[in-house]
Amino acid sequence: MTERATLGVAVIGTGKMGADHVRRIHEVVSGARVSAVVDVDAERAKTIAARVDGCTAYTDPASAMAAADVDAVLIASPGPAHEAALLQAFEHDLPVLCEKPLTPDAASALRVVEAEQRLGRRRAQVGFMRRYDTEYMKLKSLLETGQLGRPLMLHNRHRNAASPPFFTSSMLISDSVAHETDVTRWLLGHEITAVTVMRPTPSANAPDDLQDPQFVVFETDGGALADVEIFVNCGFGYQVQAEAVCERGTARIGDGHAMVTNMAGRWGGTIAQDFVERFADAYDREVQAWVDATRRGEVTGPSVWDGYAAAAVCEAGVRSLNEGGRMTVELVERPALYG
Amino acid sequence: MTERATLGVAVIGTGKMGADHVRRIHEVVSGARVSAVVDVDAERAKTIAARVDGCTAYTDPASAMAAADVDAVLIASPGPAHEAALLQAFEHDLPVLCEKPLTPDAASALRVVEAEQRLGRRRAQVGFMRRYDTEYMKLKSLLETGQLGRPLMLHNRHRNAASPPFFTSSMLISDSVAHETDVTRWLLGHEITAVTVMRPTPSANAPDDLQDPQFVVFETDGGALADVEIFVNCGFGYQVQAEAVCERGTARIGDGHAMVTNMAGRWGGTIAQDFVERFADAYDREVQAWVDATRRGEVTGPSVWDGYAAAAVCEAGVRSLNEGGRMTVELVERPALYG
Amino acid sequence: MTERATLGVAVIGTGKMGADHVRRIHEVVSGARVSAVVDVDAERAKTIAARVDGCTAYTDPASAMAAADVDAVLIASPGPAHEAALLQAFEHDLPVLCEKPLTPDAASALRVVEAEQRLGRRRAQVGFMRRYDTEYMKLKSLLETGQLGRPLMLHNRHRNAASPPFFTSSMLISDSVAHETDVTRWLLGHEITAVTVMRPTPSANAPDDLQDPQFVVFETDGGALADVEIFVNCGFGYQVQAEAVCERGTARIGDGHAMVTNMAGRWGGTIAQDFVERFADAYDREVQAWVDATRRGEVTGPSVWDGYAAAAVCEAGVRSLNEGGRMTVELVERPALYG
Amino acid sequence: MTERATLGVAVIGTGKMGADHVRRIHEVVSGARVSAVVDVDAERAKTIAARVDGCTAYTDPASAMAAADVDAVLIASPGPAHEAALLQAFEHDLPVLCEKPLTPDAASALRVVEAEQRLGRRRAQVGFMRRYDTEYMKLKSLLETGQLGRPLMLHNRHRNAASPPFFTSSMLISDSVAHETDVTRWLLGHEITAVTVMRPTPSANAPDDLQDPQFVVFETDGGALADVEIFVNCGFGYQVQAEAVCERGTARIGDGHAMVTNMAGRWGGTIAQDFVERFADAYDREVQAWVDATRRGEVTGPSVWDGYAAAAVCEAGVRSLNEGGRMTVELVERPALYG
Numbered sequence A, B, C, D: 001m002t003e004r005a006t007l008g009v010a011v012i013g014t015g016k017m018g019a020d021h022v023r024r025i026h027e028v029v030s031g032a033r034v035s036a037v038v039d040v041d042a043e044r045a046k047t048i049a050a051r052v053d054g055c056t057a058y059t060d061p062a063s064a065m066a067a068a069d070v071d072a073v074l075i076a077s078p079g080p081a082h083e084a085a086l087l088q089a090f091e092h093d094l095p096v097l098c099e100k101p102l103t104p105d106a107a108s109a110l111r112v113v114e115a116e117q118r119l120g121r122r123r124a125q126v127g128f129m130r131r132y133d134t135e136y137m138k139l140k141s142l143l144e145t146g147q148l149g150r151p152l153m154l155h156n157r158h159r160n161a162a163s164p165p166f167f168t169s170s171m172l173i174s175d176s177v178a179h180e181t182d183v184t185r186w187l188l189g190h191e192i193t194a195v196t197v198m199r200p201t202p203s204a205n206a207p208d209d210l211q212d213p214q215f216v217v218f219e220t221d222g223g224a225l226a227d228v229e230i231f232v233n234c235g236f237g238y239q240v241q242a243e244a245v246c247e248r249g250t251a252r253i254g255d256g257h258a259m260v261t262n263m264a265g266r267w268g269g270t271i272a273q274d275f276v277e278r279f280a281d282a283y284d285r286e287v288q289a290w291v292d293a294t295r296r297g298e299v300t301g302p303s304v305w306d307g308y309a310a311a312a313v314c315e316a317g318v319r320s321l322n323e324g325g326r327m328t329v330e331l332v333e334r335p336a337l338y339g
Helices: A016-027 A042-049 A061-066 A079-091 A106-119 A134-145 A169-188 A275-295 A304-323 B016-027 B042-049 B061-066 B079-091 B106-119 B134-145 B169-188 B275-295 B304-323 C016-027 C042-049 C061-066 C079-091 C106-119 C134-145 C169-188 C275-295 C304-323 D016-027 D042-049 D061-066 D079-091 D106-119 D134-145 D169-188 D275-295 D304-323
Strands: A007-012 A032-038 A056-058 A072-075 A096-099 A124-127 A151-159 A192-198 A214-220 A225-231 A239-246 A249-253 A260-263 A266-270 A326-328 B007-012 B032-038 B056-058 B072-075 B096-099 B124-127 B151-159 B192-198 B214-220 B225-231 B239-246 B249-253 B260-263 B266-270 B326-328 C007-012 C032-038 C056-058 C072-075 C096-099 C124-127 C151-159 C192-198 C214-220 C225-231 C239-246 C249-253 C260-263 C266-270 C326-328 D007-012 D032-038 D056-058 D072-075 D096-099 D124-127 D151-159 D192-198 D214-220 D225-231 D239-246 D249-253 D260-263 D266-270 D326-328
Touching: A007 A016, A007 A061, A007 A275, A016 A032, A016 A042, A016 A072, A016 A275, A032 A042, A032 A061, A042 A056, A056 A061, A061 A072, A061 A079, A072 A079, A072 A275, A079 A096, A079 A106, A079 A124, A096 A275, A106 A304, A124 A275, A124 A304, A134 A169, A134 A239, A134 A249, A134 A275, A151 A169, A151 B225, A169 A192, A169 A214, A169 A225, A169 A239, A169 A304, A192 A304, A214 A304, A214 B214, A225 B151, A304 A326, B007 B016, B007 B061, B007 B275, B016 B032, B016 B042, B016 B072, B016 B275, B032 B042, B032 B061, B042 B056, B056 B061, B061 B072, B061 B079, B072 B079, B072 B275, B079 B096, B079 B106, B079 B124, B096 B275, B106 B304, B124 B275, B124 B304, B134 B169, B134 B239, B134 B249, B134 B275, B151 B169, B169 B192, B169 B214, B169 B225, B169 B239, B169 B304, B192 B304, B214 B304, B304 B326, C007 C016, C007 C061, C007 C275, C016 C032, C016 C042, C016 C072, C016 C275, C032 C042, C032 C061, C042 C056, C056 C061, C061 C072, C061 C079, C072 C079, C072 C275, C079 C096, C079 C106, C079 C124, C096 C275, C106 C304, C124 C275, C124 C304, C134 C169, C134 C239, C134 C249, C134 C275, C151 C169, C151 D225, C169 C192, C169 C214, C169 C225, C169 C239, C169 C304, C192 C304, C214 C304, C214 D214, C225 D151, C304 C326, D007 D016, D007 D061, D007 D275, D016 D032, D016 D042, D016 D072, D016 D275, D032 D042, D032 D061, D042 D056, D056 D061, D061 D072, D061 D079, D072 D079, D072 D275, D079 D096, D079 D106, D079 D124, D096 D275, D106 D304, D124 D275, D124 D304, D134 D169, D134 D239, D134 D249, D134 D275, D151 D169, D169 D192, D169 D214, D169 D225, D169 D239, D169 D304, D192 D304, D214 D304, D304 D326
Parallel strands: A007 A032, A007 A072, A032 A056, A072 A096, A096 A124, A151 A225, B007 B032, B007 B072, B032 B056, B072 B096, B096 B124, B151 B225, C007 C032, C007 C072, C032 C056, C072 C096, C096 C124, C151 C225, D007 D032, D007 D072, D032 D056, D072 D096, D096 D124, D151 D225
Antiparallel strands: A151 A239, A192 A214, A192 A326, A214 A225, A239 A249, A249 D260, A260 A266, A260 D249, A266 C266, B151 B239, B192 B214, B192 B326, B214 B225, B239 B249, B249 C260, B260 B266, B260 C249, B266 D266, C151 C239, C192 C214, C192 C326, C214 C225, C239 C249, C260 C266, D151 D239, D192 D214, D192 D326, D214 D225, D239 D249, D260 D266
């Protein structure tokens, strides 16, 4: 608990996620301040910067990273801009928290992995925030105790009330199931080696031409199977559940059964309506953990390797969705850096 | 509620299930009596018959069926003996309740279907007792209201504490998943058109050479998908769960969360240890419903067509287990009798 | 499992409960038949009798009890008629199942106790059917194992959607809490020694002048406390819950959390709407157990002493409601017959 | 979100709670720093101060409050020292967060109320942290919507695994039920007008001479009743539950049913083992809310009036425990300052 200097953070991208991270660092997180915000839209950058005393607005990441009061970078710009920003941060030798996806495809993600390898040490954390959700953490801890024996299967449910207008069938995999990709790898400690995406009849409540829901099966190099129900127009709310089936028992999270009411002939409770409500605490904990580790000179949390593996799995998944059948996932050899 | 004569039932087979049905008809069910028991083991038949006043022991089904005090037949002999007993009952024009499986394979099951067709009316009910479980009935009723919209997916879990010594990998499909085959067809109102069986790493707690657990995916002619986790050495108890995912909501049964205790650092409750504990009421209700319908001169409940379809799906499942990959299910055209 | 003769039952009273018991014995219960029905309304008696072959209608209990085909009596007439019917059954030396309340007050209940004592053996069972509910039975069994240590407190909830038009404030105690009186004595194995009834603000949804809800505290001779929330216009359904708090843990029943749905922003399920829905199985099991015991020549289940004690506690409760404060319960010495 | 200066906090008392608040402000809370710690034990004060850069150790509160870098005071010293520290903070015109109890008795609490009244504005917040627990907040929000109608009853459970060695029977009221006193007043929006404490047989697992558990009934000026089971040697964990019973429904919190496991014949999960585990987030949120309000120049949260009312209710409760029967609670007239 020795005092360390407050961490000056440059937030790249001031869209919904970026602006929310600015608010989080400013109001919630201890030990950090927003010293810079970056957006190609200069007005937008200025508006956000004005919310925080001593915060400077920039339109390009490189300038922000060069500023004396910037100690670390949080990348929340659109996915296609991540690679360049990450490489710049590496050049400036700055620690980074990069929102998911690491980059939009496996090839570019691999370039980031290679760039970090050249640094010879980890610099970047990828924003798979579910690893900071208390329920997922409890599940991970329980699995690590070995009480239940080895995990053999993992059943995942991922449901959104409604999809945004721009959502495509591929995005159910690359944008939504991307989370289960990471969760599966992290909880099981295995790499995913094959993906099969199946197509039930689409819901009449999904937009035309959207294949929603989908059912995904992952095979892993540890022999476990994971399945994912992804349903982004389920209508009733935002619900993320996981059940690990192990040799001696199972464990399930995500029921969200907190307050129980009796009324109008029914018992039960309310369902979260979006990921912000469901995972607000996980985001807070993720950023706090990143700030704390950074101030200690460490890099923890999901790595760029995790980002690359997720991208490769999602690519195979989208191929399976479009072409049908089982697709294998080919990863490069895992560098020692990611142990 | 007009009085009808007490139904005289011949119980064929006096193994565990048969003896239990004798007890059930004798002690639990209203409106029926056990007038005959049949077993190739004459001593066994006599021992069981002696438990019920006025009950005669036989060693062959045909003699029992010819007795004047036998109005109906309950077949609980081993599966390979079912076909002959069913055909005999049809000859004697007796109503039948036949334990699952209808017969051990699709070809013989089809012969039973054809024989009943020749009678021109339904005579037999197949013992898929889950249709009489209050939770499954609630789920079915809810789906029928249409409140949740069409079902798109059905997630099933089927877990036994430990498998009996004679259990083989194929029996996880043909003996255990047989229930989910019927449940899926009944709840969704669809025929199953393809089966894929996947093999996670076997549990270290399963006997050597037993592929346990398995993960099964059904495709249906209505476009819905159903998946089944079958795990017959889960160690912790007997647990059967189902979750229907529909266009506007989901419904889950089988949590078994009745009495909740707090003790020794844990909240929760006990898990049923076998199917007798879990489904005792369903068996009681099934036999009572069969007796009631029979006394009214009706045949209700799962039909021999349901038994045939289950056999065909299980055959495809066993092929998928052994050869890998997706297997289609080929059924003959559905006779009008099974509407 | 030796065969015994079918029990011929005379059902006294053919109101809602009586008619339901006729149906139950006729259609559900094994080993018994309705040979007589009795109602002062001759037409009503005939109508009900006509539903069962070989069932005779009577207008007075004594004639029915004298009939050759009557082996046992089920009293379901209004409470004020119970005492006379019970004493007549004792004269005819017939086993009796008497619906609750045993009689409307402690003095008359005591006369029944004394009459049975003169017989020198138990003849009557009182219809506290909750003792036959699977959840209450589980709770009782758990307490008897001693795993949780001695029970120290019992929290009860008793909620009805709406009260019938004739309901008075006193009836919340004498008619509704009567059940918790028995449940408390049975689960704890203690006599209730004092009652305090408290009056929260009445609900605006209760009829004018009805003190609803009420909150009742029982003290027992074993030192445990029990409390009862009785709320007969709760609006949302019929809900009966109990939580035993013991030295090393607690156990709760009555959540009724079977099927869980997700829909329209809420998770949860439906609540039973009346006692018939909630306790139908308990009634079936109660009458079957009475028939089975009677055919074995035994008397089991709640005794007339239990009926008398409940009446005495309810009388003290009504006094507490009307006069305020704590009222002690005075019972005569417990006869050895009720050991 | 305009930038405000970081709040310099003096933490008075460096026992378990005080040290934890130092850690909290240092590591978790945004916008504040620990500039001073105070303890009569100079060594202890220095040790704690050394954990935070720029933090000064003091042995008397007044010196700390006079320091230039102290903007606010958090009182976490033993209860008997609170009054003096509060009055000193008022003299220095510093905002205060005072751990519960406000003071050890109603008379001293009233002096603090009067002192704050003389200031003419609120300066102090009392540490009833349950108001910052997400479940209690959800319950409060639901009650405020009016969906369930007026609350008529509130059932509370407060269970600790084991009591500390110094715990007395009175402390079950003054230390433990103090929380339910505040929760009841806050959730219902009523003052408590009478208290009755009942004594079930003590648990054999409680220390000799400790009356544990106890059962408490509160009456309120709004006509609602609240009951509290307090059981500080329940053995199985730390569990705090509340159920509000309203005119049209009920709402229950505190089941703590997050991760659900199946293992070794049981379903369920773990119970928190102490208040730190159960309410850690509530403490974090409480202190953050106090810091945020203070930086905005506001005082929110539970007031010294709430602290005074709780003290008065607990005094009546201890009298009821010791003398038996119902005790009325006499409060002075509520000053306009506390609306």
